[in-house]
Amino acid sequence: MLKVENLRLILNGKSIINDLSLHVNNGEIHGILGENGTGKTTLAYLIMGVNNYKPTAGRITFEGKDIADLSVSQRAKKGISLAWQEPARIEGLTVRDYLKLSGNNFGIEQVKHCLRMVGLEPAQYLDRDIDNTLSGGERKRIELASLLAMHLKLAILDEPDSGIDIIALPLILNGIVEMSKQGSSVLLITHNEKVAEIAHRVSVLCAGKILKTGEPAEMSLWFKDNCRSCPHINEPVEEVEKL
Amino acid sequence: MISYSVEKEYQGMLDAYEKAGGDRSALLSKDVAKLVIHENKVLSANGVTGITIETKETETGVNIYFLVEEGVKIQRPVHLCFGVLPQEGLQEIILKVNAQDNSEVSVIAHCIFPNAVKVIHKMDAEIEIGNNAKFNYKETHYHGDFGGIEVIPKARIKVGKGGVWQSTFTLSQGLVGKLDYDFEVFCQEKGIAELIVKVYGKGHDDIKVWERIHLNGVGARGLAKSRLVLGDKARAEVKGETYGNAPYARGHVDCIELVNGKEAVARAIPIVEVTNEKAKVTHEAAIGSIDRRQIETLMARGLDENEAVDVIVRGILR
Numbered sequence: 130m131l132k133v134e135n136l137r138l139i140l141n142g143k144s145i146i147n148d149l150s151l152h153v154n155n156g157e158i159h160g161i162l163g164e165n166g167t168g169k170t171t172l173a174y175l176i177m178g179v180n181n182y183k184p185t186a187g188r189i190t191f192e193g194k195d196i197a198d199l200s201v202s203q204r205a206k207k208g209i210s211l212a213w214q215e216p217a218r219i220e221g222l223t224v225r226d227y228l229k230l231s232g233n234n235f236g237i238e239q240v241k242h243c244l245r246m247v248g249l250e251p252a253q254y255l256d257r258d259i260d261n262t263l264s265g266g267e268r269k270r271i272e273l274a275s276l277l278a279m280h281l282k283l284a285i286l287d288e289p290d291s292g293i294d295i296i297a298l299p300l301i302l303n304g305i306v307e308m309s310k311q312g313s314s315v316l317l318i319t320h321n322e323k324v325a326e327i328a329h330r331v332s333v334l335c336a337g338k339i340l341k342t343g344e345p346a347e348m349s350l351w352f353k354d355n356c357r358s359c360p361h362i363n364e365p366v367e368e369v370e371k372l
Numbered sequence: 373m374i375s376y377s378v379e380k381e382y383q384g385m386l387d388a389y390e391k392a393g394g395d396r397s398a399l400l401s402k403d404v405a406k407l408v409i410h411e412n413k414v415l416s417a418n419g420v421t422g423i424t425i426e427t428k429e430t431e432t433g434v435n436i437y438f439l440v441e442e443g444v445k446i447q448r449p450v451h452l453c454f455g456v457l458p459q460e461g462l463q464e465i466i467l468k469v470n471a472q473d474n475s476e477v478s479v480i481a482h483c484i485f486p487n488a489v490k491v492i493h494k495m496d497a498e499i500e501i502g503n504n505a506k507f508n509y510k511e512t513h514y515h516g517d518f519g520g521i522e523v524i525p526k527a528r529i530k531v532g533k534g535g536v537w538q539s540t541f542t543l544s545q546g547l548v549g550k551l552d553y554d555f556e557v558f559c560q561e562k563g564i565a566e567l568i569v570k571v572y573g574k575g576h577d578d579i580k581v582w583e584r585i586h587l588n589g590v591g592a593r594g595l596a597k598s599r600l601v602l603g604d605k606a607r608a609e610v611k612g613e614t615y616g617n618a619p620y621a622r623g624h625v626d627c628i629e630l631v632n633g634k635e636a637v638a639r640a641i642p643i644v645e646v647t648n649e650k651a652k653v654t655h656e657a658a659i660g661s662i663d664r665r666q667i668e669t670l671m672a673r674g675l676d677e678n679e680a681v682d683v684i685v686r687g688i689l690r
Binding site: 177179180201202204205206210211213216219220221222231258275279 | 689
């Protein structure tokens with residue numbers, strides 16, 4: 130489904146993504162586990178094509194085709210989308226309309242269904258704007274609902290758990306699992322090894338490079354033992370490669 | 373100048389009113405208070421129990437006296453329709469409003485100038501909102517694509533103790549032309565004032581917005597909010613002023629101007645002043661291009677860039 134090969138990104142002379150390779154299978158939840166500043170969000174932006182990020186080198190292919198030159202909307206039309214770590218607030222755009230346009234003119238019952246899947250009661254949210262009157266957690270759940278509405282081939286979720294309270298977290302995780310059951314592949318970006326455990330496979334990222342890929346439980350443990358107190362965060366790649 | 377018969381004028385106004393989003397049936401209903409004015413002619417005027425509408429035609433417009441009686445709560449909105457259908461004309465509206473104590477009313481005004489090439493529309497209003505009275509006023513403009521119109525709405529509003537004034541001025545259809553909006557509110561104890569302006573400037577539109585709120589009574593509250601989108605060579609200056617002059621007065625000035633044209637110019641001048649140590653007034657202003665993250669969020673939902681900008685613009689002017 131998604132294949133990233135030898136991807137590099139150099140920004141202002143600094144290497145952010147370093148020869149990164151990764152593949153995500155059909156229907157797979159693939160966790161990207163890494164501490165802050167290791168290049169997780171940059172990887173998400175490169176795959177989605179946002180923030181004017183273009184690979185310095187390497188290839189990103191989706192269903193066998195190079196997508197590096199496609200616009201954000203063209204990638205979305207191919208079935209790829211991104212839930213930002215801090216979703217944008219848009220004044221005057223209601224939850225109802227946001228989900229409808231995400232679902233390509235969804236009917237209201239489908240909109241309600243997506244909200245319920247992330248634990249939001251439609252009657253309380255449909256007519257609210259996706260602006261700063263929503264809490265961070267509410268906005269993130271609506272973001273997830275909008276991706277559910279899209280019936281994506283690949284959903285990129287950037288830290289879907291950050292800013293989410295412990296009551297809402299299981300609902301978010303449930304929504305992600307549901308997305309996978311619907312047939313979507315999920316690239317689940319997180320720094321929380323507990324969250325990564327819902328993935329089918331997990332890759333550990335450091336200094337813009339995948340260090341290891343494997344079973345979630347094993348990778349979580351490895352991450353906990355090696356990355357939590359690692360002095361190499363944002364260190365040159367050579368240091369990381371010694372791990 | 374094109375001449376119109378009264379009947380033709382009325383039908384023309386109804387057609388334009390409907391096209392502008394107005395509810396034609398409301399203007400035809402006898403249960404709804406309404407007033408239809410074309411240039412300086414009153415085509416229809418109807419009060420309902422508790423509301424008196426008196427009019428006097430002048431050479432250049434109409435003088436209006438609008439009374440809402442004490443304690444009366446009007447269930448259905450009052451509909452006002454002002455307009456000039458020919459390409460040229462002058463309409464000067466002198467409006468006096470008296471919403472007596474404990475009354476409640478909503479007024480929807482549609483101002484229609486679909487063919488304006490050289491039209492001036494002026495409104496000069498003196499408005500008194502009684503103690504604990506509530507007055508909601510929504511004014512929506514429908515302009516054509518010629519841009520040959522000058523709109524000069526001015527209002528002085530006095531809000532009594534516990535009274536509420538809420539107004540929304542929207543001009544997002546057609547070219548603005550030249551706008552000089554000037555609303556000033558004086559609030560007594562626990563009075564509330566909310567001024568909202570939404571304008572979409574395009575072409576060579578020249579927009580001036582001046583919102584002033586004086587919080588003179590204990591616990592008075594005010595919001596001066598403006599949302600402008602500017603494309604092409606449109607220019608706008610927004611002055612939002614709020615004065616906290618009494619204990620526990622709370623005010624906020626909130627201005628967003630989105631610039632979506634290479635030669636558009638936006639300026640915001642927020643003034644917040646407090647003359648009482650227990651008052652508090654805040655302001656926020658954001659001027660600039662449409663946020664890239666917002667656009668990309670919508671593009672990541674499958675919209676192309678122009679569609680995404682359109683959704684954001686419509687949202688902010690909603």
